[in-house]
Amino acid sequence: MSDRPVAGDVVMTEPASARLERAPVLEVRGISKRFGAVRALHDVSFALYPGEVAGLIGDNGAGKSTLVNIIAGSLQPDSGQIFVDGVERHFESAAQARAAGIETVFQYLSLVPTLDMAENVFLNREIFAFGQLGRWLRWMDKAEMRRQTSEGFSRLGLTLPSPRTKVAALSGGQRQAVAIARAVIWGGHIVVLDEPAAALGVKQTEIVLSFIERLRAHGVACIFISHNMEHVMRVADRIILMRLGEKIFDAPAATTTAPDLVALMTGAISARTV
Ligand SMILES: Nc1ncnc2c1ncn2[C@@H]1O[C@H](COP(=O)(O)OP(=O)(O)OP(=O)(O)O)[C@@H](O)[C@H]1O
Numbered sequence: 001m002s003d004r005p006v007a008g009d010v011v012m013t014e015p016a017s018a019r020l021e022r023a024p025v026l027e028v029r030g031i032s033k034r035f036g037a038v039r040a041l042h043d044v045s046f047a048l049y050p051g052e053v054a055g056l057i058g059d060n061g062a063g064k065s066t067l068v069n070i071i072a073g074s075l076q077p078d079s080g081q082i083f084v085d086g087v088e089r090h091f092e093s094a095a096q097a098r099a100a101g102i103e104t105v106f107q108y109l110s111l112v113p114t115l116d117m118a119e120n121v122f123l124n125r126e127i128f129a130f131g132q133l134g135r136w137l138r139w140m141d142k143a144e145m146r147r148q149t150s151e152g153f154s155r156l157g158l159t160l161p162s163p164r165t166k167v168a169a170l171s172g173g174q175r176q177a178v179a180i181a182r183a184v185i186w187g188g189h190i191v192v193l194d195e196p197a198a199a200l201g202v203k204q205t206e207i208v209l210s211f212i213e214r215l216r217a218h219g220v221a222c223i224f225i226s227h228n229m230e231h232v233m234r235v236a237d238r239i240i241l242m243r244l245g246e247k248i249f250d251a252p253a254a255t256t257t258a259p260d261l262v263a264l265m266t267g268a269i270s271a272r273t274v
């Protein structure tokens with residue numbers, strides 16, 4: 001459990017010393033990645049602490065997705081190191097990163113619309129009835145999967161329809177909530193969200209943003225990529241700004257403003273002037 005503020009609380013800026021006293025849950029050091037002649041990332045380092053939401057911003061092609069794909073194991077860096085809970089890791093696949101507690105939620109989530117919510121939460125991690133025989137015959141223990149799903153949702157304070165509801169019948173925002181909840185139910189303590197609210201309506205976006213705030217209250221660390229400054233300024237504790245593959249700004253959100261960040265992003269001003 002964490003004592004991080006939740007929506008509605010007065011958010012106080014934490015002194016830098018308090019941040020340094022804790023150990024980062026994720027640290028990347030000197031990550032570089034090229035795609036042929038394109039230098040997608042150059043020597044990127046940052047640290048993420050438990051219960052911290054980092055807003056990862058930058059113009060199109062700045063390297064944001066490449067960076068999170070490397071963290072999530074779907075791409076491998078040319079050089080650099082990744083530490084999870086202080087231990088250096090080399091992810092060769094997204095499955096290996098997931099096993100280390102890093103879950104990724106993309107705009108078009110890896111949910112199967114024709115399956116119900118519980119089946120989606122347990123996708124590739126099904127519980128089978130009747131032991132080995134059940135596993136072999138793929139007899140799923142749906143009652144237990146639904147029970148654990150409901151329990152997980154209520155633990156996160158999520159009110160969603162019955163776990164029997166097919167994902168096809170959920171709204172975009174509710175689908176996002178299922179995808180994020182799945183990440184947390186499976187013990188993800190680092191959640192990466194690449195443009196989770198793009199193409200969502202106002203109400204659905206609200207569900208996603210308040211859910212990120214709830215994840216933070218549970219001590220989960222998040223990396224939130226968005227082009228929407230208002231969303232970023234609302235949920236991020238810290239802003240990491242990328243430009244042409246390099247990290248050019250990394251500071252508490254309270255110390256900056258959206259217009260300054262936009263000016264930095266477009267190169268209108270340099271990081272030294274902020
Ligand atoms: N698989 C790939 N092959 C070749 N080049 C790539 C590949 N993936 C990304 N790039 C290039 O790397 C650079 C960084 O791309 P990336 O997708 O990380 O940017 P981004 O910050 O996520 O942008 P956006 O905001 O548009 O999503 C771009 O120049 C892009 O064209």
Ligand SMILES: [Mg+2]
Binds near residue numbers: 064065066
């Ligand atoms: Mg991207």
